[in-house]
Amino acid sequence: MQLLHIDSAITGAQSVSRQLSAQIVEAWKASHPGTQVQYLDLVQDAPAHFTMDAMAPRTGQTEGLSEAQQRENAVSERLVAQFLAADVVVIGAPFYNFTIPTQLKAWIDRIAQPGRTFRYTANGPEGLAKGKTVIVASSRGGMYSTSDAGRAMEHQESYLQTVLGFFGVTDVRFVRAEGVGMGPEAKAKALEAAAQAIATEVHGGAANQAQVTQAA
Ligand SMILES: Cc1cc2nc3c(=O)[nH]c(=O)nc-3n(C[C@H](O)[C@H](O)[C@H](O)COP(=O)(O)O)c2cc1C
Structure with a gap:
């Protein structure tokens, strides 16, 4: 089993x-x-912001590529191949300015490729990265999951759920520590809740966990 961290x-x-x-x-x-674990640090090894030089996998252009286009294609190809080869992907996704870090968005822009992670059909879009498990490690300074107003303001977990769903990933799990900026007590509580979520989510979610317990 291949895990991409x-x-x-x-x-x-x-x-x-x-x-x-x-x-x-x-x-x-x-x-x-x-x-088998592969590690990708998107801060140490950040793909550049998406530009026209990186568009060829989306436009289908294969001939007459400039040097810059070839260089950007190689970056995108390395990232999409690495993602597609993984059975399990663990994504550290902090909450910055109501959404994900720009480095993580740049990675998503690189792996969003027609014919690789999605395709358009007569019935609408179809995700091609099926059968994976993605576990998102979500950290947030404030509280967003406990009220409608908070949920309406967060574009981090909801965005990841949407875009991974678009890629065909149906098993997306979240391990969340939120309120970590609200004082030491709140942070300790958040980390404790996250530790409990790890125990549940790594064993296949609450429903599967119950089955495992029954079978044992
Ligand atoms: C650049 C930046 C932007 C942030 N924006 C928000 C925000 O909009 N709302 C919030 O509740 N916390 C915000 N925070 C706090 C982080 O969500 C919190 O510190 C969390 O632990 C970040 O994950 P990390 O510790 O892995 O970096 C921000 C932190 C940073 C560094």
Whole structure:
């Protein structure tokens, strides 16, 4: 089994999402022996913002590519091939300015390729990256999941759910630490809730966990 571990927080050793994504990967390896891990740090190894030079995989242009286009295609190809090869993807996704970091958006722009991760059919779009599990390590300074007003303001988990769904990923799980900027007590509570979510989500979600318990 191939696991792709991605981080996108700019905050280095202080990062909550990096801490959570590492814990998720360790828990996954412990319960799925033989898992092969690839690591992608989107801050250390950030793809450039999406530009016309990177558009060829979307326009279908294969002839007469400039040097810049060839260079950008190679970046996109490396990232989409790595994503498609993974059975499990763990994404460290902090909440910055109501959404995901620009580095993570740049990665999504690179892997959103017709014929690879989606295609348009007579019945509408179809995701092509089926059969994967994605676990998102979500960290948030404030509270957004506990009210309609908060949920309406968050474009991080909801965006990831939408775009991964567009790519055909139906098994998207969230491990969330929210309110980490609301004082030490709130942060400790958030990390405790996230630790519990890791125990549940890594074993296949609450429903599967109940089945595992019954079968044991
Ligand atoms: C650039 C930046 C923007 C942020 N924007 C928000 C925000 O809009 N709302 C919020 O509740 N917290 C915000 N925060 C706080 C983060 O969500 C919080 O610190 C979280 O732990 C970030 O994940 P990280 O620790 O992995 O970097 C922001 C933090 C940074 C560094």
